[in-house]
Amino acid sequence: SDIRTKLIEAFSKADGNFISGQEIAEYIGCSRTAVWKHIEELRSEGYILEAVRKKGYRIVTKPEKVTANEIQLGLAAEVFGKAIHYEETVDSTQKIAHRLAGSGAPEGTLVVAEEQSFGKGRLSRNWYSPKYTGIWMSLILRPNIPFQQAPQLTLLAAVAVVQGIEEATELMPGIKWPNDILINGKKVTGILTELQAEADRIHSVIIGIGINVNQKNGDFPEDLLEKASSLFIETGHQVSRAKLIQHILVKMEILYKLYLEQGFAPIKVLWESYAVSLGKEIKASTLTETIHGTALGITEEGVLLVEGHDGQIHNIYSADIELP
Ligand code: BTX
Numbered sequence: 001s002d003i004r005t006k007l008i009e010a011f012s013k014a015d016g017n018f019i020s021g022q023e024i025a026e027y028i029g030c031s032r033t034a035v036w037k038h039i040e041e042l043r044s045e046g047y048i049l050e051a052v053r054k055k056g057y058r059i060v061t062k063p064e065k066v067t068a069n070e071i072q073l074g075l076a077a078e079v080f081g082k083a084i085h086y087e088e089t090v091d092s093t094q095k096i097a098h099r100l101a102g103s104g105a106p107e108g109t110l111v112v113a114e115e116q117s118f119g120k121g122r123l124s125r126n127w128y129s130p131k132y133t134g135i136w137m138s139l140i141l142r143p144n145i146p147f148q149q150a151p152q153l154t155l156l157a158a159v160a161v162v163q164g165i166e167e168a169t170e171l172m173p174g175i176k177w178p179n180d181i182l183i184n185g186k187k188v189t190g191i192l193t194e195l196q197a198e199a200d201r202i203h204s205v206i207i208g209i210g211i212n213v214n215q216k217n218g219d220f221p222e223d224l225l226e227k228a229s230s231l232f233i234e235t236g237h238q239v240s241r242a243k244l245i246q247h248i249l250v251k252m253e254i255l256y257k258l259y260l261e262q263g264f265a266p267i268k269v270l271w272e273s274y275a276v277s278l279g280k281e282i283k284a285s286t287l288t289e290t291i292h293g294t295a296l297g298i299t300e301e302g303v304l305l306v307e308g309h310d311g312q313i314h315n316i317y318s319a320d321i322e323l324p
Contacts, residue, residue, distance in 0.1 A: 003028055007038050011059045020056035045132045046214055046238075063132040063214075066112050070242040071249075079108040080139065080249040080256075087111075089131070091118040094194060094208045097138035101196055101204040105140055108253075112137040112245070119210060122179070122192055122318075127210050128224060133232075135211040135241050139252070142204050143260065147197045150205055151317075152264045152302040154179050154193040155271045156255050157207050161189050162274050164248035165211075169235050174276035177295070177304045177321055181211075182276060185323075186229035188212050209248070213241050264300055272297065277323055282306065284319040291316070 006028045010019060021032045028035065039057060043049055046063030064070070068084035075081050083106060090096055090113040097111045116136050119127030129136045141153065158175045165173050165181070165188075173181045173188065181189035192208040212230035220228050231239045258266055272278060277295045284291045284306055293308040304316040 003030060003034070003038055004041075007035070007042070011057075014058065016058060018050075018052065018055040018058045023056065044216075044219060045130070064240060064242060065114065065132070066135065066241050066245060071110075071112070071245050075246045075249065077108075077246075077249040077253045080253045081108065081110050081245075082106075083109040085109065085111045087113045089113065089115045089117065092116055092120050092208075093136055093138040094120055094192065094206060097140055097206045097208070098194070098196065101140045101206060107140060107142040109140040110137055110245075110249070111140075120192060120208065121190055127190055127192075128221060128228075129210060130215065130219070133212070133214040133219070133230070135209065135213055135245055137245065138206050138208045139249075140204055140206055141256070143202065143256075145202060146200060147195060147202050149264070149301065150193060150195055150202065151178065152259070152267065153205055153207060154191050155298070155302050156259055156267050157191050157193070157209060157252065158189075159267060159270045159274065160248055160252035160255050161191070161209060161211065163251040164244055165189075165231065167247040167251070168244045169231055169239055171231065171234055173274070175271065175274045176277055176323065177275065177298065177316075178302070178318075183229055183231075183234045187227055188229050188231060188234070211244070213239050213244065264302065268298060268300065268302070277321060280323060283322040283324065284314075284316050285322070286316065286319040291319075295321075 010024050010027045021035050024035045025032045048060040049057050050060050051057050068086045093111040093113050113136050115131035116129035119129035121127045161181055162173050165171055171183055173183045176182050179191040180187050189211045194206045196203040214232045215230040217233055278297055280295055282295045291306055291308055291314050293306045296305040296307055298304055306314045306316055308314055
């Protein structure tokens with residue numbers, strides 16, 4: 001907003017020195033209460049502000065950004081992330097990636113934003129993507145595979161994100177089929193795979209990855225408080241988003257090469273080693289039915305096998321899984 005821009009402007013003019021709430025209010029042309037509200041908002045975005053009585057406020061550190069420079073500096077991947085399309089605010093990085101893919105963007109092109117106003121989940125659900133605190137990115141791939149195999153890439157991406165988080169933090173996340181990454185039972189990542197295809201030929205696969213990184217306890221909206229978490233909440237410290245993106249791109253590139261050379265088998269083994277639901281009692285809700293049973297494993301195609309209480313084996317292509 002305008003007020004926001006002026007507030008940041010006021011702080012950069014102060015150049016690390018204190019400015020009083022009154023001075024800020026005059027500069028922006030709003031009330032001191034409004035100033036306070038906007039300062040709280042900056043805090044929730046990762047700005048660290050010091051407030052001292054009678055002196056006012058000063059910015060101690062600004063949030064780290066995930067610009068192309070930040071990501072590419074020190075990036076060890078060869079192809080993934082060579083081209084990066086960065087924006088502060090977008091409706092959805094998926095939408096931009098679709099547009100770029102349609103106009104010939106090369107494999108490995110990454111779209112990344114600080115904030116999404118309409119982040120997309122599966123089945124037209126929303127993905128909450130607040131500014132500066134998470135990773136909201138979409139990677140364009142152009143694999144030469146039949147389109148039925150595209151869901152395997154979701155599982156591949158989940159493995160890459162788990163490995164990336166393991167490199168960047170001391171956490172050990174688990175995967176809940178097909179695309180949720182959980183830490184202590186709470187969701188920190190969602191993955192959305194979309195295709196551009198024609199007849200049986202894939203033009204591109206767009207892998208959208210959303211990761212809660214530096215949100216604090218209580219930053220989530222009411223309906224997510226119980227089920228979502230962030231790397232900050234789980235580790236107790238800030239995690240560099242740019243570094244985590246680097247780790248994920250490197251892991252993903254390695255796994256993708258392996259996948260193109262050897263197929264899904266080696267990815268399947270890795271995926272199963274991180275899976276939290278296998279061998280357990282689950283509830284699978286598909287669009288048409290609800291199945292209670294034991295998750296047996298995944299097939300070579302990445303389909304989930306569930307043994308129902310009646311002993312019947314169900315092949316689950318798409319569903320929401322609950323672990324009691
Ligand atoms: P999903 O359908 O598995 O998950 C969506 C559900 O997860 C929502 O209905 C809500 O309950 C919950 N949820 C929403 N936001 C969050 C959040 N930040 N953390 C934890 N839980 C949440 C998962 O869909 C796929 C998400 C992909 C998001 C990426 S971000 C970059 C790319 N661009 C885009 O628009 N989507 C992808």
